[in-house]
Amino acid sequence: xxxxxxxxxxxxxxxxxxxxxxxxxxxxxxxxxxxxxxxxxxxxxxxxxxxxxxxxxxxxxxxxxxxxxxxxxxxxxxxxxxxxxxxxxxxxxxxxxxxxxxxxxxxxxxxxxxxxxxxxxxxxxxxxxxxxxxxxxxxxxxxxxxxxxxxxxxxxxxxxxxxxxxxxxxxxxxxxxxxxxxxxxxx
Amino acid sequence: xxxxxxxxxxxxxxxxxxxxxxxxxxxxxxxxxxxxxxxxxxxxxxxxxxxxxxxxxxxxxxxxxxxxxxxxxxxxxxxxxxxxxxxxxxxxxxxxxxxxxxxxxxxxxxxxxxxxxxxxxxxxxxxxxxxxxxxxxxxxxxxxxxxxxxxxxxxxxxxxxxxxxxxxxxxxxxxxxxxxxxxxxxxxxxxxxxxxxxxxxxxxxxxxxxxxxxxxxxxxxxxxxxxxxxxxxxxxxxxxxxxxxxxxxxxxxxxxxxxxxxxxxx
Numbered sequence: 001x002x003x004x005x006x007x008x009x010x011x012x013x014x015x016x017x018x019x020x021x022x023x024x025x026x027x028x029x030x031x032x033x034x035x036x037x038x039x040x041x042x043x044x045x046x047x048x049x050x051x052x053x054x055x056x057x058x059x060x061x062x063x064x065x066x067x068x069x070x071x072x073x074x075x076x077x078x079x080x081x082x083x084x085x086x087x088x089x090x091x092x093x094x095x096x097x098x099x100x101x102x103x104x105x106x107x108x109x110x111x112x113x114x115x116x117x118x119x120x121x122x123x124x125x126x127x128x129x130x131x132x133x134x135x136x137x138x139x140x141x142x143x144x145x146x147x148x149x150x151x152x153x154x155x156x157x158x159x160x161x162x163x164x165x166x167x168x169x170x171x172x173x174x175x176x177x178x179x180x181x182x183x184x185x186x187x
Numbered sequence: 188x189x190x191x192x193x194x195x196x197x198x199x200x201x202x203x204x205x206x207x208x209x210x211x212x213x214x215x216x217x218x219x220x221x222x223x224x225x226x227x228x229x230x231x232x233x234x235x236x237x238x239x240x241x242x243x244x245x246x247x248x249x250x251x252x253x254x255x256x257x258x259x260x261x262x263x264x265x266x267x268x269x270x271x272x273x274x275x276x277x278x279x280x281x282x283x284x285x286x287x288x289x290x291x292x293x294x295x296x297x298x299x300x301x302x303x304x305x306x307x308x309x310x311x312x313x314x315x316x317x318x319x320x321x322x323x324x325x326x327x328x329x330x331x332x333x334x335x336x337x338x339x340x341x342x343x344x345x346x347x348x349x350x351x352x353x354x355x356x357x358x359x360x361x362x363x364x365x366x367x368x369x370x371x372x373x374x375x376x377x378x379x380x381x382x383x384x385x386x387x388x389x390x391x392x393x394x395x396x397x398x399x400x401x402x403x404x405x406x407x408x409x410x411x412x413x414x415x416x417x418x419x420x421x422x423x424x425x426x427x428x429x430x431x432x433x434x435x436x437x438x439x440x441x442x443x444x445x446x447x448x449x450x451x452x453x
Contacts, residue, residue, distance in 0.1 A: 028222065036219040039228065042261065043201070049261075076219035080212075117271045125275055134288050137279035140237065140272070156291025167230045174268055 007061050015061040018068050019075055033057070033079050040080075044087055052090055056083045120180035124173050132169050139166050198224075198231045203248055204255030232256070233269070240270040338368035341419070344412070345374050345429065345446035358426065359448035363419060370422055372415045372429055372446070376404055380433030380443040386415040391426035422450045 007015070016026035019033075037053035046052050059082050060075075071078060125133060138151050139162070152162040180186055200206035201214060218225050238244045239252050256262045345359045363370065376384065382404060388397040397417055404411040413431060426449045432440040 029220070032222045032225055033219045036215075036225050039225065040215050040218060043255070074216075074220055077216055079219055080216050114267065114271070117267055118274065121268070121271045121275055131288065133279065137276055138288070140276045141279065143241075151288075154288055154290055163230050164226070167226070167233060170233055170272075171229075173272070174265075177268060177271075178264075 007058050011061045011064070014064050014068075015057070018064050029075075033076060036076075037079060037083055040083065041087060046087065046090055048090070052083075052086050056086045059086070116181055116184070117177060119186045120177045121173065123180065123186045124176035127176065128169065128173075135162075135166065136169055195227075195231070198228055199235065202228070202232050202235050202256065203251040205248075205251050232265075236262075236265050236269045237273070240266060240273050339366055340369045340371050340416070341367045342371040342373060342414075343448075345372055345448055347374070347444045347446055359446065360451060361422075361448050362451045362453055363422065364453050367419045370417045370419050372417060372448070373412045374415070374429065374431055374444060374446050375410050376413050376431065376433065376443050378411065380404075380431075380441070381435060383434040384413045384443065385432045385434070385440055386413070387430045387432070388415075388417060389428045389430070391428065396421055396427075424450055424452050426450075 016023060016030060019029045020026040034053055034057060037056050038049045041049035041052045041056075056079060060079055063082075067078070125136075128136070135151075135155075139148065142148070142151070145159075148162065149159055152159045155162065157165070197206060197210070197214070201211070206214075218228065235244070235248075235252060236256070239249065244252060341363060343359070343361050361370070372386075384402040384404065386397075386399045386402060387395060389395055399415060402413050402415065404413050415429065415431075426447065429446040429448065431443040431446070433443040435441050
């Protein structure tokens with residue numbers, strides 16, 4: 001596991017101010033960078049993509065005082081370059097590993113995991129409004145493009161907006177299921 | 188790359204690992220600065236995973252998915268989630284007519300107007316405003332022209348006055364009745380003077396009191412005339428000189444005649 005050197009509040013503020021002078025906009029850019037890094041590292045095959053994304057951000061934040069006056073261009077490119085370096089170090093570490101980590105030796109059986117996820121999802125779906133449940137059902141049950149176009153028209157929105165709306169409902173469900181699964185039982 | 192069908196295809200290929208590696212770095216760098224692109228990637232990921240658990244991916248896509256996405260840390264959890272979601276969706280009582288969904292009035296609009304693009308909305312609003320104002324202008328112009336047609340017009344043909352000194356010329360007498368709105372001064376012009384004319388009206392002291400451009404010659408039985416419509420209110424009792432100029436082919440104006448007249452009010 002990579003040694004974690006946490007981001008201090010001051011270095012976090014420094015980082016944000018480098019991303020943008022408006023703190024809210026800087027926060028939005030930070031979120032995009034963080035999620036983007038985790039996504040890219042996952043696609044590069046990293047099992048610890050969230051940790052590696054944090055490591056990347058930490059390293060960039062430590063460099064900000066030195067580079068902020070000299071660096072020109074989109075900060076995202078700098079993050080990308082550091083992410084590549086972090087990934088190469090990760091690959092070297094992985095090659096040295098010969099044993100499975102301990103946490104993988106005590107995996108729950110697939111049947112128990114499936115049942116728990118099913119119960120959690122059933123419970124989480126009840127938190128959706130009737131309209132959201134109906135949209136989810138229609139969207140996934142009637143999946144032909146013409147049917148989704150018809151669904152979007154009924155709602156008075158475009159197919160693109162419908163996809164985003166469904167994506168957000170799914171994201172909330174995933175979060176709910178993840179919390180439920182971590183608890184080990186439905187509330 | 189904007190969120191176009193082409194970009195959608197590239198993102199899907201990226202998710203499956205079948206994309207063109209040449210654009211990969213540029214695409215990945217954009218993911219760190221373009222929140223919408225990042226969201227679109229996540230949406231397409233979900234769609235691919237749902238297709239995978241539904242068994243609707245092609246054989247080649249399924250193999251690509253299993254070697255690409257399933258090696259990612261969170262992918263197995265997502266597969267489990269969507270597999271479970273599919274079972275839940277099967278249990279839902281879905282109405283293909285969407286009767287249980289609220290129906291928006293926007294369903295009558297074409298899809299580009301149902302969109303959330305502010306550019307389209309602003310363009311549509313601007314076009315609508317232009318139509319409204321254009322329509323209002325057309326109505327006003329129609330009213331104005333019809334109003335003009337109700338005006339009392341006094342028409343008179345003027346003979347040319349070649350001599351400048353009015354006292355020595357044979358001056359045209361214009362006896363204006365009362366309650367006349369417009370005096371239409373008609374002058375004959377030759378074909379040599381062109382098609383476009385300009386009229387300049389002076390008092391006998393040489394002060395310019397009226398002008399009009401873009402006058403066209405009209406053909407009548409005796410030749411060609413130019414009609415100059417002058418508001419009656421400016422023609423008080425006195426002597427006037429009307430100068431007509433024709434636009435030559437080179438664009439400059441040539442003198443086409445001077446017509447002197449005396450206004451007498453009845």
